[in-house]
Amino acid sequence: MKAIRLAAAAALVALSCGAASAQSHLRIGLAEDPDVLDPTLARTYVGRIVFASICDKLFDIDEKLSVIPQLGLSHETSEDGKTVTIKLRPGVKFHDGEAFNAEAAKFSLERHLTMQGSFRRPELAVVDTVEVVDPLTIKLNLKSPFSPLIAQLTDRAGMMVSPKAAKEAGDKFGLKPVCAGPYKFVERVQQDRIVVEKFADYWNKANVHIDRITYLPIVDATVRLANLKSGGLDLIERLAATDMAAVKSDNRLKLFATPDLSYMGITINVANGEKAKNPLGQHAKVRQALELSLDREAINQVVFNGEFVPGNQWVSPQNTYYQQSLPMPKRDVTKAKALIKEAGVATPITIDFMVPQGAELKATSEVIQAMAAEAGFDMRIRVTEFATSLKMGEQGEYQAYLINWSGRTDPDGNAFIFHKTKAPQNNSGISNPEVDKALDEARLTSDPAKRKAIYERAAKIVNTEIPILYLYHRKVLIAQTTRVDGFVPVPDGLVRVVGLRIK
Amino acid sequence: MLTFLAKRIVQLIPTLFFVSVLIFSLQQLLPGDPALIMAGEDRDPAVIEQIRKQYRLDQPIPVQYVFWVKGVLSGDLGESMRNKQKVLDLVLQKLPVTMQLAGMAIVIALLIGVSAGIVSAVYKDTPLDYAANVLALWGLSTPNFWLGIMLIFLFSVQLGWLPPSGYVPLTEDWRQSLATTIMPAFVLGNAIAAVLMRHTRSAMLQALNSDYVRTARAKGLLERTVILKHAMRNALTPVITLGALEFGTLLSGAVLTEQIFTIPGFGKLIIDAVFNRDYAVVQGVVLITATTYITLNLIADLLYVLVNPRLRA
Numbered sequence: 001m002k003a004i005r006l007a008a009a010a011a012l013v014a015l016s017c018g019a020a021s022a023q024s025h026l027r028i029g030l031a032e033d034p035d036v037l038d039p040t041l042a043r044t045y046v047g048r049i050v051f052a053s054i055c056d057k058l059f060d061i062d063e064k065l066s067v068i069p070q071l072g073l074s075h076e077t078s079e080d081g082k083t084v085t086i087k088l089r090p091g092v093k094f095h096d097g098e099a100f101n102a103e104a105a106k107f108s109l110e111r112h113l114t115m116q117g118s119f120r121r122p123e124l125a126v127v128d129t130v131e132v133v134d135p136l137t138i139k140l141n142l143k144s145p146f147s148p149l150i151a152q153l154t155d156r157a158g159m160m161v162s163p164k165a166a167k168e169a170g171d172k173f174g175l176k177p178v179c180a181g182p183y184k185f186v187e188r189v190q191q192d193r194i195v196v197e198k199f200a201d202y203w204n205k206a207n208v209h210i211d212r213i214t215y216l217p218i219v220d221a222t223v224r225l226a227n228l229k230s231g232g233l234d235l236i237e238r239l240a241a242t243d244m245a246a247v248k249s250d251n252r253l254k255l256f257a258t259p260d261l262s263y264m265g266i267t268i269n270v271a272n273g274e275k276a277k278n279p280l281g282q283h284a285k286v287r288q289a290l291e292l293s294l295d296r297e298a299i300n301q302v303v304f305n306g307e308f309v310p311g312n313q314w315v316s317p318q319n320t321y322y323q324q325s326l327p328m329p330k331r332d333v334t335k336a337k338a339l340i341k342e343a344g345v346a347t348p349i350t351i352d353f354m355v356p357q358g359a360e361l362k363a364t365s366e367v368i369q370a371m372a373a374e375a376g377f378d379m380r381i382r383v384t385e386f387a388t389s390l391k392m393g394e395q396g397e398y399q400a401y402l403i404n405w406s407g408r409t410d411p412d413g414n415a416f417i418f419h420k421t422k423a424p425q426n427n428s429g430i431s432n433p434e435v436d437k438a439l440d441e442a443r444l445t446s447d448p449a450k451r452k453a454i455y456e457r458a459a460k461i462v463n464t465e466i467p468i469l470y471l472y473h474r475k476v477l478i479a480q481t482t483r484v485d486g487f488v489p490v491p492d493g494l495v496r497v498v499g500l501r502i503k
Numbered sequence: 504m505l506t507f508l509a510k511r512i513v514q515l516i517p518t519l520f521f522v523s524v525l526i527f528s529l530q531q532l533l534p535g536d537p538a539l540i541m542a543g544e545d546r547d548p549a550v551i552e553q554i555r556k557q558y559r560l561d562q563p564i565p566v567q568y569v570f571w572v573k574g575v576l577s578g579d580l581g582e583s584m585r586n587k588q589k590v591l592d593l594v595l596q597k598l599p600v601t602m603q604l605a606g607m608a609i610v611i612a613l614l615i616g617v618s619a620g621i622v623s624a625v626y627k628d629t630p631l632d633y634a635a636n637v638l639a640l641w642g643l644s645t646p647n648f649w650l651g652i653m654l655i656f657l658f659s660v661q662l663g664w665l666p667p668s669g670y671v672p673l674t675e676d677w678r679q680s681l682a683t684t685i686m687p688a689f690v691l692g693n694a695i696a697a698v699l700m701r702h703t704r705s706a707m708l709q710a711l712n713s714d715y716v717r718t719a720r721a722k723g724l725l726e727r728t729v730i731l732k733h734a735m736r737n738a739l740t741p742v743i744t745l746g747a748l749e750f751g752t753l754l755s756g757a758v759l760t761e762q763i764f765t766i767p768g769f770g771k772l773i774i775d776a777v778f779n780r781d782y783a784v785v786q787g788v789v790l791i792t793a794t795t796y797i798t799l800n801l802i803a804d805l806l807y808v809l810v811n812p813r814l815r816a
Contacts, residue, residue: 033775035585043543117557122547174587190586190593191775192670192767218668218765222652226667230659387535387780390546394539406544417545424546 023211024502026484028495029224029236033191033217038174039159040112043119045406045493048156049237050215052494053196054095055179057158058086058105059150061409063258063490065319067150071100071160071180075153077446081145088136093201094162095184102132107163109140117171123157124149147446151410182208182498191217209486209501225479228253234484234502237495239477241304241360247479256478258489259309259316261407263414264364266290266353266469271429272396275352279345280399286349287466289339293375294368295331300472303363309473313459314414316473321411321452323459336375347376354382354398356389364471365402393427401427404474409492411455415439419462428467435461507808511801522793523575526786527568537780541584558584558782571786580790581783583776590787593772600670601768604684604691604761605753611692612699613746617739619696620703624711625730635700642697647690651763654686668765687764691757695749702745706738713737740807747803751796 034047039055042048058072073087092100109130112120126146131139142149152158165178177185182204183196194215198208216233218224221240227233229250239247239255247255268287269276279286296310312328315321340347355365362383369379379400384392393401407414417423420439421431438458445451462468476493485501538554539546555561559570574581580590623635659667665686671679710716711734719733720726754769761770769788776784 036587038587041587043541043545045544117550117553119543119545119547119550122545122550172587189767190588190596191771192765216669216765220763220765223655223668223763223765226652226655226660227669230663230667232659232666232669385535385778387540387778390539391535394546424548 024209025212025214026210026235026497026500026502027214027216027233029227029233030215030217031221031224031238032219034194034215036174037177037185037188037194038171039108039156039161039177039179040115040118040120041171041174042156046217046237048492049494050194050196051156051159051179051181053183053213053497054177054181054185055159055161056092056181057155058088058153058160059158060496061151061154061490061492063488065409065491067154070158071105072153072158075150077145081147081444081446082142084140084142084149085133086138086140088138089203090136092180092203094160094165094180095178095199096162096165097201098162098164100160100180101135102138103135104163105138105160106130106132107166108160109138109157111161111166112157115171120157123152123155145444145446147443147451148408148410148412151408151413154409183213186212193217204498207498209499210497213497228479228481231481233481235478235480235487235495237478237493239479241307241474241477243479244305244307244477252482254480254482254484256480256487256489257307257475258491259318260474260476260491260493261315261409261414262405262474263311263314263316263407264402264404264471264474266368266471267393267398267401267403267428268467268469269396269399269401269428270465270467271431272427273429275396275399276429278351278399279343279349280351283343283345284465285339285343286345287469288464289336289343289375290372290377291466291469292329292332292336292339293372293377294469294471295371296328296471298331298371299364299367302367303360304472308475310471311473312463312470314418314462314468314470315411319411320448321455323452323456325456326459326463331371333375340376348373348378349376350378350380352382352399353379354384354389354392354401356386356403357383358386361402361404368402396427396429411451412439412443415455415458416443418468419458430462430465430467432461432465434458508805511804515797515801518797519790519794523572523790524568526789526793527571528564530782530785531564533777533780535780537584537782540780554584571783575790580787583781583784585776585779585781585784590783593784594769594787594791597767597769597772599672600766601754601770603673603680604688604757604766604768605750607684607688608691608695608753608757609746609750611688612695612749614696615692616696616699617703617742620700620742621707621730621735623700624704624707627708635704639697639700642693642700645693647694647757647759648763650693651687651690651760654690655763658686668763670766683764684766687757687760687766690760690764691753695753698749699742699745702742703738706741707734710734710738743806744803747799747806751799754792754795754799 030046030049032046034050035044036042037050039051056071058070059067060070062068071089071092073089076085088102088105094100112118113124113127126142126144126149127140128143129141133139160180162178166173182199182202184199186195186197188194197212202208218227224236225243228236244255247253268280270281300306300308300310309316311317313322353365355361365381369381372379392398416439417425419430419435421436435458438454442451442454445454476489478489480487483503485503486499538551538560541554542551559567582589583593619635619638623632626632655667658665666683670683673680716729716734719729758770758774761768762774769792773785773788
């Protein structure tokens with residue numbers, strides 16, 4: 001028996017030993033398979049993780065969410081806020097050897113603006129024209145002042161593509177992207193792997209230490225972690241919150257948990273079609289009662305072992321735009337009951353509570369259900385497949401909808417499209433002229449202190465009207481083996497590969 | 504034989520037409536809007552409108568169907584909305600993976616199932632028979648996802664002998680390729696082995712009690728010859744059909760197993776496409792697997808005829 005076991009072990013080990021290579025190789029486990037790798041046509045979050053190695057942007061953000069130079073060295077907004085001048089980095093080359101200059105930057109931005117099927121057009125909608133000032137300077141002429149613009153250029157809208165390659169490939173550019181990032185695209189097997197290799201002419205090549213990176217999409221979080229533990233992967237993104245303890249207790253692994261830009265909230269149907277006609281949708285007091293019936297800290301403790309960040313606004317309490325004047329209310333069931341009574345509504349208040357599929361959402365919704373019940377709410381959980389829930393959310397086929405927003409660097413991205421009247425993601429149907437005015441005004445102002453004061457006006461109304469009941473902010477959970485060195489977590493959750501080493 | 508073949512092939516045409524209509528119309532019943540999913544998290548109305556136009560989602564369903572069938576008849580299965588890749592290319596990329604996995608799984612299933620079936624029939628009502636039955640019951644009742652995760656924990660995390668997931672093509676490195684596929688193939692084969700074992704056992708028992716076996720024994724043939732040459736050959740006919748059908752099912756993709764082991768085969772392709780409402784991919788893959796399934800069924804029938812000449816009439 002022992003001999004058989006040994007023979008089996010030997011055979012399996014023989015199978016698993018591939019040819020060793022001298023090149024340093026980093027294997028990153030992704031939670032999903034990215035969509036098309038064209039900065040203009042891409043739309044998934046996971047795709048941005050891959051772009052972080054192949055496509056440099058005009059600007060980037062650092063761990064404190066400050067804008068830092070990348071292909072753009074500096075930016076200057078005119079007095080009237082209607083032109084933005086950007087100085088470009090000299091000596092930059094694309095992966096095909098073409099030079100990066102003002103012409104190339106103009107081409108890339110115009111491609112984002114005009115290409116058929118571009119997902120960047122709404123992000124850059126305010127840009128009227130792009131001018132070449134000199135070979136290393138461009139000027140963006142805006143239709144109106146728009147302070148979140150620079151933040152947009154720190155993401156896909158700021159990614160520069162090789163004009164020559166983009167013209168040749170047309171809408172197939174994403175099958176073999178040619179950009180100016182630290183790594184160049186090698187191959188992709190759908191749902192299996194994306195391979196990139198070090199770009200010898202990168203502008204910051206002194207800080208690129210790994211020869212090759214393979215991105216492997218592994219959807220199941222348990223299997224992703226198993227791969228990390230067994231050495232099949234070096235780094236994984238979006239670790240399941242429930243696996244944090246397992247990673248912490250393993251001395252071969254290292255965990256990074258940084259508050260991210262997202263929020264989890266309950267969108268409440270206040271004026272989106274027939275289903276808004278219910279006590280929760282009609283009375284702000286009932287919504288306030290629902291808020292008071294919940295203990296955000298307890299949700300965090302029960303579902304996430306206290307690892308996430310409870311919050312009551314569209315940005316997390318650590319964010320500079322968090323309004324200290326609007327603190328998180330403590331749970332108060334008596335007061336909640338009193339508010340329901342004031343509203344003149346009979347209990348139990350039955351609520352159709354739509355919850356997209358997923359262990360985390362399901363657990364959260366069950367805790368909410370139990371807590372709210374004590375104040376007289378009967379939250380009827382309706383677990384719905386994600387794609388279906390999006391459609392129903394848009395059509396107002398719900399009364400309460402538990403949904404996460406991945407978050408944007410600029411607070412505008414977390415507020416405008418949700419609370420402005422008739423904005424694309426205003427699923428609650430809220431329409432408040434004061435909120436609209438504040439949200440518009442914040443777009444015209446670049447001074448952070450002034451913007452914060454403007455947002456305060458909107459946040460005050462939102463926290464009273466409660467079209468979205470904010471609950472908590474997730475953390476970027478990244479786990480790696482101790483072989484990897486130099487990883488710096490940034491709130492957007494992307495894996496920046498410059499500076500990384502493999503021991 | 505040729506008339507039989509011709510008849511069966513003619514029957515294929517209406518079947519495939521029916522399948523194509525079914526695939527297309529059933530998919531339209533899926534809730535959710537592909538344009539909304541495609542538009543990403545931002546879901547800008549202008550972008551959504553444009554996607555609808557680009558992929559003809561704004562046209563009536565019969566019109567969409569005609570466009571699709573026209574494409575299919577000229578060999579164009581369309582393009583993935585998500586990745587911009589041709590559906591045919593995607594299918595060709597996944598086909599060898601799924602073939603390899605299905606092939607290995609069926610070999611494992613046959614090895615375990617048929618031999619366990621014969622042993623338990625020959626040694627009926629002995630501890631060996633009971634053991635084989637318990638094994639079969641275990642194989643049938645163990646869920647794939649559970650067995651998969653357990654194998655990963657044992658062989659990859661604890662023992663470190665096998666890679667926990669991923670896939671390496673046979674042509675690239677055959678040892679790595681076998682290492683990455685052995686666990687999923689076992690998981691898939693395990694369940695099928697149980698079914699095959701039960702069938703082999705009952706067919707063998709019937710054969711062993713038949714007159715010709717008694718005659719063979721009376722002639723003084725070796726027991727081994729009686730079992731392997733006389734009883735087994737006859738008993739295996741239904742098992743062949745079953746094996747071919749199971750192989751067909753495997754080719755249509757082992758959704759859960761592929762998901763757990765991250766094997767980039769049909770199962771994974773189709774499940775991702777369904778969740779992303781990537782209609783062209785779903786339609787293309789289902790059409791191809793349906794065709795494969797029907798063809799395999801046909802081949803099984805032909806094999807049947809070859810093994811049992813009485814059916815040729």
